[in-house]
Amino acid sequence: MNKELKNFIYKVNTKDYRRCLFPGGNCQEKTSNAHSIQNSRIFDLLEKDKHLVGFKIVPKSKTGPYLDFDEKISKNKASTFQGLCNNHDTEIFLEIENQSLDLKNNSKQLFLFAYRAVLKEMHSVMISTLKTQSTFQKQVELGLLPKNKPSNFGIWAGGWVSNAYMMHLYKKKYDQVYLNETYKDISHDLIILESQAPTIAVNSLFSLDHITIRDDVPRVAINIFPCNESETAVLFSYLNYEASLIRDELKEIFFARPLMKRRLLSKLVLRNCENFFLAPDYFESWSNKKKELVKKYFNETIYGQDIEIESSEILLF
Ligand SMILES: [Zn+2]
Structure with a gap:
């Protein structure tokens, strides 16, 4: 199995999905409620x-x-999601939070608006996938679904995993733009x-x-x-x-x-x-x-x- 896919499936199945989505996936800080739409302004x-x-x-x-x-x-509370730790949320979006906007010329600011939507979607797909997976595993545990044979629910839950994996690959493209500043x-x-x-x-x-x-x-x-x-x-x-x-x-x-x-x-x-x-x-x-x-x-x-x-x-x- 593709190493990245394996690692990803492992993450999906790690029960507490409150990890910071900062590029690289190494941040261990607790996530906090981050606004996806600016509260002030x-x-x-x-x-x-x-x-x-x-x-x-x-x-x-x-x-x-x-x-x-x-x-x-x-x-x-409106528009918040638990996808970033406080420090990374501040660090990434500083330029659209505190500075005046120049939407006609500033490609970094335009990118940051889009990046927020990508991170929010990644987080919500992960949560849905995690919930579906947990429900599936519980049903298998209780003997309500076969473990090694296909079932409709199992296929549906698997669909969520592949959906989330594609989203993860998409998010990585935005991560690269952020890290390399290739807006x-x-x-x-x-x-x-x-x-x-x-x-x-x-x-x-x-x-x-x-x-x-x-x-x-x-x-x-x-x-x-x-x-x-x-x-x-x-x-x-x-x-x-x-x-x-x-x-x-x-x-x-x-x-x-x-x-x-x-x-x-x-x-x-x-x-x-x-x-x-x-x-x-x-x-x-x-x-x-x-x-x-x-x-x-x-x-x-x-x-x-x-x-x-x-x-x-x-x-x-
Ligand atoms: Zn972080």
Whole structure:
């Protein structure tokens, strides 16, 4: 077996997955809650009484769990993940936390926004894989599943491991860019939405599962955040060799007129992202019909597929 794969499977099966994702995997420090979206600067432009609006999972026995609005997310907890120790979180992101942003020229800053989405996704894939693996092992232990014969659950759990391994290889490419400071290895497309009040912040990484490139799926990092009271930045980031394929998929958004651009972006976010937060004042201005429509679209496109739905009200800007 490939040594790296073996090592990776070992890590997945190590129960306490609270390890720092700093490149190299050698950091032994305890992880702390790291923000994937900046608390000062970005959330400050969205919050009301230190709260934001997002989604939460509601368990429902008859129809299975679904996602509903969470109107009281503390801005100090929103978007956090346990993927880095305190020192490394500070060290890596210093340049976008404390310095003024120059999104048009500073390739390191653009890279750091994308890197955060990659680290957050790596952490969440590891947690899901770990949970699936533990459930699988428990069922084998209890004799509910055969140990050495394939079972549907076993195949599903194995799928998670290979998924996480591909993500681990992808993250390593970003690690190399970080360590070697070769920020130009990542391509970006930046859209500035003008005359746009702060309504939403997003930090996410999603894959285009219907495309294959070099034995993997291409991935897109997306960051959306208000720059000030009248401008919102939308930043797409990709590995250079995946850029032209991805740009072709996203071109409808790039060439759309202002309102259509916002509609297409809204649907893209709802289909592909979980890590996004809305301004409470803006959310309160929605009609009940709009809230229901957005919730329905979010729930029914959970696997990234589009659905036919009357969509002029699906707008997050
Ligand atoms: Zn660390």
